[in-house]
Structures are given as structure tokens and as C-alpha cells.
Amino acid sequence: MLETTIAPPGVESAVRCRGLVKRYGELVAVDGIDLDVRVGECFGLLGPNGAGKTTTVEILEGLLERDGGDVRLFGLSWDHDERALRERIGIQLQETQLPEKLTVEETIRLFRSFFRRGREVDEILEAVQLTEKRKTWVSRLSGGQKQRLSVACALVGAPDLLFLDEPTTGLDPQSRRALWELVEAYRAGGGTVVLTTHYMEEAERLCDRVGIMDRGRIIALGSPQELIASLDAEHIIEFSLPEGASLPPREELLALAGVTALHQRDGTVQLVVREPHAALPALLDALGRHGTGLADLRTHHATLEDVFVAHTGRQLRDG
Amino acid sequence: MASRLDRSPLAQLTLARFREFLREKEAVFWTFVFPVLLAVGLGVAFRNRGPDVVAIGVAAGADAGRLAAALGHAEGVRALVLPSDAVDDALRKGRVALVVASRPDGLHYRFDPTRPESRLARLAADEALAPLAGRPLPPPARIERVTAPGARYIDFLIPGLIAFNLLGTGLWGVGFALVRMRTGKLLKRFLATPMRKSEFLFSFILARLSFLVLEVGSLLLFARYAFDVRVHGSIAAVFAVAILGAMVFSGIGLLVASRARTQEAVMGLMNVVSLPMWILSGVFFSAEHFPAIMQPLIRALPLTAVVDALRAIMNDGATLAAVAGPVTIALAWGVASFAAALAIFRWR
Ligand SMILES: Nc1ncnc2c1ncn2[C@@H]1O[C@H](COP(=O)(O)OP(=O)(O)O)[C@@H](O)[C@H]1O
Numbered sequence: 001m002l003e004t005t006i007a008p009p010g011v012e013s014a015v016r017c018r019g020l021v022k023r024y025g026e027l028v029a030v031d032g033i034d035l036d037v038r039v040g041e042c043f044g045l046l047g048p049n050g051a052g053k054t055t056t057v058e059i060l061e062g063l064l065e066r067d068g069g070d071v072r073l074f075g076l077s078w079d080h081d082e083r084a085l086r087e088r089i090g091i092q093l094q095e096t097q098l099p100e101k102l103t104v105e106e107t108i109r110l111f112r113s114f115f116r117r118g119r120e121v122d123e124i125l126e127a128v129q130l131t132e133k134r135k136t137w138v139s140r141l142s143g144g145q146k147q148r149l150s151v152a153c154a155l156v157g158a159p160d161l162l163f164l165d166e167p168t169t170g171l172d173p174q175s176r177r178a179l180w181e182l183v184e185a186y187r188a189g190g191g192t193v194v195l196t197t198h199y200m201e202e203a204e205r206l207c208d209r210v211g212i213m214d215r216g217r218i219i220a221l222g223s224p225q226e227l228i229a230s231l232d233a234e235h236i237i238e239f240s241l242p243e244g245a246s247l248p249p250r251e252e253l254l255a256l257a258g259v260t261a262l263h264q265r266d267g268t269v270q271l272v273v274r275e276p277h278a279a280l281p282a283l284l285d286a287l288g289r290h291g292t293g294l295a296d297l298r299t300h301h302a303t304l305e306d307v308f309v310a311h312t313g314r315q316l317r318d319g
Numbered sequence: 320m321a322s323r324l325d326r327s328p329l330a331q332l333t334l335a336r337f338r339e340f341l342r343e344k345e346a347v348f349w350t351f352v353f354p355v356l357l358a359v360g361l362g363v364a365f366r367n368r369g370p371d372v373v374a375i376g377v378a379a380g381a382d383a384g385r386l387a388a389a390l391g392h393a394e395g396v397r398a399l400v401l402p403s404d405a406v407d408d409a410l411r412k413g414r415v416a417l418v419v420a421s422r423p424d425g426l427h428y429r430f431d432p433t434r435p436e437s438r439l440a441r442l443a444a445d446e447a448l449a450p451l452a453g454r455p456l457p458p459p460a461r462i463e464r465v466t467a468p469g470a471r472y473i474d475f476l477i478p479g480l481i482a483f484n485l486l487g488t489g490l491w492g493v494g495f496a497l498v499r500m501r502t503g504k505l506l507k508r509f510l511a512t513p514m515r516k517s518e519f520l521f522s523f524i525l526a527r528l529s530f531l532v533l534e535v536g537s538l539l540l541f542a543r544y545a546f547d548v549r550v551h552g553s554i555a556a557v558f559a560v561a562i563l564g565a566m567v568f569s570g571i572g573l574l575v576a577s578r579a580r581t582q583e584a585v586m587g588l589m590n591v592v593s594l595p596m597w598i599l600s601g602v603f604f605s606a607e608h609f610p611a612i613m614q615p616l617i618r619a620l621p622l623t624a625v626v627d628a629l630r631a632i633m634n635d636g637a638t639l640a641a642v643a644g645p646v647t648i649a650l651a652w653g654v655a656s657f658a659a660a661l662a663i664f665r666w667r
């Protein structure tokens with residue numbers, strides 16, 4: 001596991017938490033988390049369903065009581081500076097049913113009225129590309145439009161810090177890209193983002209740094225490039241054998257040129273390798289020696305998904 | 320450019336309540352159309368007809384013709400001669416309320432004393448047949464017939480319906496709406512903004528007060544023009560009590576919504592609260608019919624208090640001071656339910 005990066009002195013932390021714990025009866029949903037998110041950064045919590053991402057961000061958002069640990073946003077605490085903090089942060093919850101029979105414009109105006117300072121309704125409508133839908137009832141919006149409206153309600157107070165909890169789950173690829181652009185535009189204006197996701201492409205595209213979360217803990221932390229580099233090999237060879245065939249011994253495969261790790265799941269074998277052009281012929285040789293054919297063979301550049309597999313032996317999407 | 324109204328959370332929250340209500344066809348139906356339909360239905364079913372006519376049977380026999388003629392001349396009596404084997408059947412089916420038979424030892428009456436119209440028939444028969452027996456009754460010195468507005472069923476019903484409607488809109492408009500916001504995580508979403516909880520709750524009160532004018536006004540106007548129901552006391556007093564009632568029932572709505580996590584749970588609670596009051600509080604028929612031992616309990620119910628106060632003002636022309644009793648009871652319910660609801664309200 002990588003060490004937590006401590007913010008250098010002089011750089012203000014947007015989020016700083018230490019030893020965060022949340023229990024639900026026997027279950028420890030959040031198990032001692034330390035985080036530092038720098039101002040202007042986009043930080044992602046990546047993990048499967050049930051990892052504790054929502055619980056963690058809702059504690060950071062001051063919406064859920066914690067059982068232990070300390071939380072500061074911009075050096076302020078929820079216990080003493082709630083109102084000041086609420087003016088400065090924007091929140092999109094994992095699932096909110098906005099009033100169905102209000103129009104897009106009425107909804108944004110309602111949320112705008114809660115903030116002392118913020119952006120004009122027209123400006124926000126433009127930013128989330130809902131200007132044409134301004135008179136449409138919320139119940140008549142598509143999933144992607146609803147999600148953009150939800151983000152609009154989070155942006156309407158011109159927040160310094162934006163929390164997004166699984167903003168693109170369940171969206172089609174086009175809506176997903178539209179939302180990514182929205183986040184990038186917000187960041188271009190100097191905003192700080194904390195988001196959760198179980199899509200590695202999303203984390204790789206949007207986040208400066210990612211914390212990989214599993215079972216209430218952060219098991220790896222760093223920029224997507226750092227995390228992938230930490231595998232000590234940047235390519236993955238994935239293969240499966242025909243039914244009934246048996247795999248050559250683990251040690252033999254691990255000893256092949258450039259192979260640094262091996263994971264096995266449901267009949268699929270993953271080799272983490274430095275150079276596929278060296279490892280592939282060696283693998284084929286080894287299989288040939290054992291008289292085993294191949295049912296399937298693929299290679300790809302290592303991703304955050306592979307980092308998760310390396311740490312847990314499980315796939316992200318399995319939950 | 321954004322106006323003052325655009326920047327006021329209270330105005331925006333209240334507007335949102337308004338819009339959501341008016342855009343929900345069902346809510347508009349139950350609040351405005353249903354009470355009017357109920358008033359029409361019950362008003363027609365129980366409209367005051369001419370005085371009832373009682374049917375008296377005469378068992379066939381020697382004297383039957385004479386008896387029937389004497390009965391037939393009496394006011395409000397219809398007489399029919401029955402073959403003796405049809406007597407029991409006619410009584411049982413209510414075709415006649417009383418059967419008179421002439422027997423050697425005198426007149427025989429046959430009737431069911433538990434039926435009010437049978438007792439009525441008996442009195443009518445006594446009176447009509449007395450001359451035959453040779454001892455006419457002295458006629459009454461004076462007869463007064465009274466059918467005044469204010470004493471009809473519809474006059475009794477309208478104040479009851481107003482109070483009944485206030486209870487329904489308080490439970491649905493506040494209680495159900497809040498729980499729906501909780502289950503949809505909207506309450507939590509609002510809490511994630513700098514919105515003040517007090518302004519949020521106050522917006523419900525403001526919305527209720529505005530709708531109340533329409534709710535009560537439409538029913539009063541309808542009753543006035545369709546049934547000539549008049550307000551004998553002051554209109555201001557009627558609205559003062561209606562406002563109090565709306566607040567009390569909003570408080571009760573808030574209380575049933577304060578912990579419920581699902582819509583089913585809050586609907587169950589709403590039924591528990593409202594059903595006993597619909598039955599006991601004298602909305603559709605006088606609560607005086609219930610046994611004396613239950614009366615203190617019935618008087619203590621908030622719906623009874625509001626119904627009684629409205630009825631006294633509308634039908635008897637009572638002043639606010641004269642209804643201080645029920646008003647105090649309602650006020651106590653309002654204060655207690657708001658206090659309890661705010662103490663235990665679940666925001667997330
Ligand atoms: N209110 C709750 N009561 C009991 N368990 C909960 C509650 N909320 C979350 N959990 C449990 O805590 C764990 C973490 O949940 P969550 O933070 O929602 O995960 P994620 O957002 O990563 O999918 C899960 O096992 C979930 O079942």
C-alpha cells in the first residue's frame with residue numbers, strides 16, 4: 001500500500017480527515033480512513049458497491065454522524081462552522097428524487113434561493129445544457145438530464161468544493177461524457193472535486209488522484225499513473241484454457257520473462273507483465289511444453305481495474 | 320435579473336408547495352371537488368321532504384271499511400285493508416307500520432314498538448279512531464310547523480365537511496408530502512444546503528393558509544348558492560376557526576410524518592388518526608348519538624372541537640367568545656402536536 005500523501009505546508013487542504021470510522025452494528029462500513037484533498041484537485045474514491053464510498057463522503061459532507069475520527073473542510077469543522085461550510089460546498093447525493101412536478105428552472109431557482117452568493121439561473125442552465133428544457137417538468141427528463149439537473153443544484157451556490165457520489169452510474173456513454181465535461185468545466189474555474197465511482201475509466205479521465213477503496217479501507221492511493229506504475233509492469237496478458245485442460249504450475253508461469261504477478265479467477269488467468277513481446281512467446285512455449293491449447297488470449301495496457309485486482313484478487317464490477 | 324422573490328427561500332419553498340399541489344390532479348380533486356360532491360350527494364339524499372305518511376293496515380273483517388275510512392281521513396295516514404293471512408307479512412316487510420283489527424272485545428293493535436314509525440302510527444291511529452269510540456280528543460290549541468334554514472341536514476353537514484376537509488388536507492398536504500420527501504432523499508438534499516429548517520417548515524404552514532382560503536371559500540360559496548346555506552355568525556369568525564383548524568391538523572400531519580420512513584407507514588398512521596375522528600366527531604351525524612360515557616372523550620378530539628365551533632358560528636350565530644371552549648381544546652392539540660413533532664422529527 002502507498003503511504004498517504006501529506007499536503008506540504010502552505011498548501012491549503014480542501015478536505016482533511018483522520019481516522020474516520022463508521023459502524024453499522026457489527027459491520028464496519030468505514031474503517032479508519034485518512035484523506036487529504038488539495039484545493040483545486042479532483043480526488044476520486046474508486047471501489048466496488050458496498051466498499052463504503054457513500055458512507056465516507058456523507059460523513060465528509062456533514063450529513064452522517066461518524067463514530068470516530070476528525071473531519072476538516074478548508075480548516076473548518078462541521079461541529080462549529082456548519083452554516084459557513086454549507087455556503088461553500090455543493091453536493092450531489094447518490095440518489096435524490098427532485099420534486100417531480102417542478103420545472104427545471106423552478107428547481108434551480110429554489111436551490112439558488114438557499115445560498116447567499118451563487119450563480120444566476122440562466123448561467124447554470126447554460127452550463128448544464130438544459131436551457132431548452134427549462135420549462136420541462138423534472139418527471140419528464142431523461143436519466144442523463146436529471147443527473148445534470150442534480151449537478152446544477154450542486155453548482156448553483158458557486159461552491160469551492162463539489163461532492164459527486166457516483167454521478168454517472170446508470171447513464172449511457174453520451175450522457176456520461178456530457179457529465180464529465182461539466183466536471184472539467186467546473187475544475188477549469190478553480191473548483192475542487194471529490195467524487196466516487198466504480199468506473200475506472202471515469203477515475204482515470206477525471207481524477208488527479210484516486211483512493212482505491214475496499215471494505216471500508218483505502219487500499220491504494222495516488223495518481224492513476226502512479227497506481228498503475230505501482231504494479232511494476234504496465235501490461236496484462238489475459239487467457240483461458242479449453243475445458244478440461246490444466247494450467248502449468250504457478251511457479252513456472254511466474255518465472256517466465258517479465259511476468260511480475262499472476263491472478264486467477266473463474267478459469268481466466270491474468271499475468272501482469274513488463275513487456276508483452278517478451279512474455280507472450282515464453283507463455284506460448286510453456287503451454288506448448290505441457291501440451292495445452294488456448295481458448296482465448298488478450299493483452300491490454302494495465303488500468304486501475306488491474307490495480308484493484310492486484311490488491312484484492314477481485315474485479316471492481318463484482319461488487 | 321433576479322428579483323427579491325427569487326432570492327427568498329421562504330417564497331421559493333412556498334411557491335414550490337403551491338406548484339406541486341396545483342399540478343397534482345388528484346390533490347386538487349380530493350381538496351376541492353370531492354367535498355362538493357359529498358355535499359351534493361348527502362344534501363340530496365337527506366333533503367327535507369314533505370311530512371312522512373305512515374301506512375296503517377286494517378285486517379279484513381266486518382268493521383274494516385269503517386275503520387279504513389276513519390284512518391284515511393286522518394292527516395299523514397294512508398290506510399289499506401289487508402286479508403288476515405297477509406297481515407304478518409306486511410308488517411314484517413314494513414309495508415305498513417301498524418295493523419288494526421276489530422275484534423269482539425274491541426280494537427286490536429299489532430306493531431313493533433322498536434320501530435319509530437310504528438309508534439308514530441299508533442298515535443295517529445289513536446287519534447283517528449277516538450271518535451269511533453265516542454270520546455273525541457280535544458284538538459290542540461295551536462299547531463306550529465317549523466322548517467327554517469339553519470335546522471336542515473345540509474346546514475348541519477357543511478360545517479362538518481369544512482372541518483373534515485381541513486383534517487384531510489393537513490394530513491396529506493403536510494404529513495404525506497413530508498414523508499415522500501424523506502423517502503426520496505429530498506429532505507436530506509435540502510439539509511445539504513444552507514437552507515434553514517424553520518423556513519422549510521414554515522413554508523408548509525404558509526401554503527396551507529393560502530389554500531385554506533380557497534378550500535373553505537369554495538365550499539361556503541357552493542353551499543350558499545346550491546343549498547342556500549347561510550352563515551349566521553360572522554364570516555371572519557368562521558375563517559378564524561378554519562385557520563386554527565388548519566394549523567392544528569398541520570401539526571398533527573407533521574407529527575404523523577415525524578418518524579415514518581415509508582409511505583405505507585405514514586398512510587397507516589394517517590388512517591389511525593383520521594378514521595376514529597370521522598366516525599366519532601359528528602361530521603356526518605350528531606355525536607350526541609354516542610353513549611354518554613363516551614362524550615368526554617369525543618369532546619376532547621380536535622376534529623370535534625373544530626366541528627362544534629364551526630357549527631355554533633355558522634348555524635347558531637355564535638361569537639368567537641361563545642366558542643372559547645372548543646377553541647381552547649383545538650389550540651391545545653395544535654401546540655402539543657407541533658411541540659412533539661419538532662422534538663422527534665427525523666430529518667434524514
Ligand atoms: N444505514 C445503513 N445501515 C446499515 N448498513 C449500511 C447503511 N448504509 C450503508 N450500510 C452498509 O455499509 C457498507 C458501505 O455502504 P456504502 O457506503 O453505501 O458503499 P458504497 O457507496 O461504496 O457502495 C455496505 O455494506 C452497506 O450495506
Ligand SMILES: [Mg+2]
Nearest residue numbers: 053054094166
Ligand atoms: Mg454508494
